[in-house]
Amino acid sequence: MTTRRETLLAWAASAGDTTYIIKRALDAADRAHAGARRRNGEDYIEHPLAVALIMTEHGADLDTVTAALLHESLSTHAVEPVVHLRPRFGDVVADLVAAVDLLDRNGCIHLEDVDKRALQIKVADRLHNMRTIDALVPSKRRRKAGNTRDLIAPLAQFVGMNEAAAELDRLAVATLADADVLQPADVRSTAVGTSLRALRLAAVLLPVDCRDRWIVDWHGELNALPNRRERLGFVFDVLMGLPAMAVLTRRTDPR
Amino acid sequence: MTPPTRDVLQALLSDPTCEYYGLELSKISGIPHGTMYGILIRLERWGWLTNRLEYAPDRASPPRRYYRLTGYGAQEATRALARAEARVRAPSWLKAAPGGAT
Numbered sequence: 001m002t003t004r005r006e007t008l009l010a011w012a013a014s015a016g017d018t019t020y021i022i023k024r025a026l027d028a029a030d031r032a033h034a035g036a037r038r039r040n041g042e043d044y045i046e047h048p049l050a051v052a053l054i055m056t057e058h059g060a061d062l063d064t065v066t067a068a069l070l071h072e073s074l075s076t077h078a079v080e081p082v083v084h085l086r087p088r089f090g091d092v093v094a095d096l097v098a099a100v101d102l103l104d105r106n107g108c109i110h111l112e113d114v115d116k117r118a119l120q121i122k123v124a125d126r127l128h129n130m131r132t133i134d135a136l137v138p139s140k141r142r143r144k145a146g147n148t149r150d151l152i153a154p155l156a157q158f159v160g161m162n163e164a165a166a167e168l169d170r171l172a173v174a175t176l177a178d179a180d181v182l183q184p185a186d187v188r189s190t191a192v193g194t195s196l197r198a199l200r201l202a203a204v205l206l207p208v209d210c211r212d213r214w215i216v217d218w219h220g221e222l223n224a225l226p227n228r229r230e231r232l233g234f235v236f237d238v239l240m241g242l243p244a245m246a247v248l249t250r251r252t253d254p255r
Numbered sequence: 256m257t258p259p260t261r262d263v264l265q266a267l268l269s270d271p272t273c274e275y276y277g278l279e280l281s282k283i284s285g286i287p288h289g290t291m292y293g294i295l296i297r298l299e300r301w302g303w304l305t306n307r308l309e310y311a312p313d314r315a316s317p318p319r320r321y322y323r324l325t326g327y328g329a330q331e332a333t334r335a336l337a338r339a340e341a342r343v344r345a346p347s348w349l350k351a352a353p354g355g356a357t
Contacts, residue, residue: 063266070316115327148340149310173318176318177317178318186289210294214292216308216317216320217292217319217320219317220276220317220319220320221276221277221278221288221319223316223317224276224278224319225278234278234288236289237288237289237290238288238292239285239289240287240289240290240292241287241288241289241290241291242289242295243290244290245289245292245293245296248296248297249296
């Protein structure tokens with residue numbers, strides 16, 4: 001299997017990286033994140049690598065991909081102050097890294113004032129974090145998913161990353177619909193969780209692409225029901241109707 | 256058109272511009288939820304129905320999906336219901352007539 005590192009270096013060669021800026025940024029990022037690990041156990045460097053690769057998939061240029069590789073080196077394991085980046089990677093890369101760093105620190109900014117490429121790196125950053133969100137504790141998952149749905153998915157649309165916007169929205173809604181992510185303090189919600197888990201199991205009868213949609217719907221309905229008896233009645237009703245739903249959703253649709 | 260579909264359409268047509276969530280529709284029409292979701296899928300496919308997700312402002316509770324008839328859907332539903340009613344009326348009239356065909 002080709003590693004992210006190999007894929008990125010192959011991309012750099014094909015993108016005409018004559019100054020080896022990608023290789024140099026990769027070395028710098030390696031040093032910045034040496035010994036650090038992500039919550040899911042991977043080496044930390046895998047995250048900037050993944051973000052850089054997402055940027056290559058969105059047609060980014062060498063400078064932007066370089067900035068994506070370095071995007072956490074200022075904040076997370078701070079060994080690369082932006083003044084050191086400037087002579088080694090140029091003004092564009094240094095400014096982009098600084099802009100992404102500022103986005104992380106300062107929630108309230110005017111989007112028009114920020115380099116669009118920095119916003120795109122921010123979107124790619126969140127996309128990889130959402131793809132690996134299972135490693136976080138439920139309360140953090142909930143916060144990240146809410147922020148992704150309300151801010152980052154619309155931001156992705158704003159910077160023209162429509163596919164990323166759709167994936168972010170889907171991941172966020174699925175995370176929020178997950179019973180485990182419910183507020184633990186809300187007793188009613190944990191009660192909803194039992195019913196919801198039953199429905200999630202049953203939903204495997206439905207085609208993959210519309211499963212999430214119906215789980216979100218059922219979650220909303222369950223949450224509105226006042227007591228356990230009515231929720232059980234609801235689950236029973238849905239289970240009875242599920243075979244018919246499965247047939248209907250599978251029927252070929254001309255639209 | 257099946258009787259449950261008719262009941263759901265009647266519920267939707269009681270105020271064609273209003274948005275309903277699934278539970279509400281099932282309560283108004285008296286159709287069990289399980290049956291109703293199948294009907295909603297079909298109506299959506301015909302282009303009669305549109306929906307949107309509404310998120311709670313506190314983000315803590317899950318979003319709800321609201322359904323509403325499209326302009327085209329309201330038109331077609333009214334027509335289909337009228338046709339269905341005409342069909343239902345004929346045999347009841349035959350039955351009501353003294354000495355009519357059984």
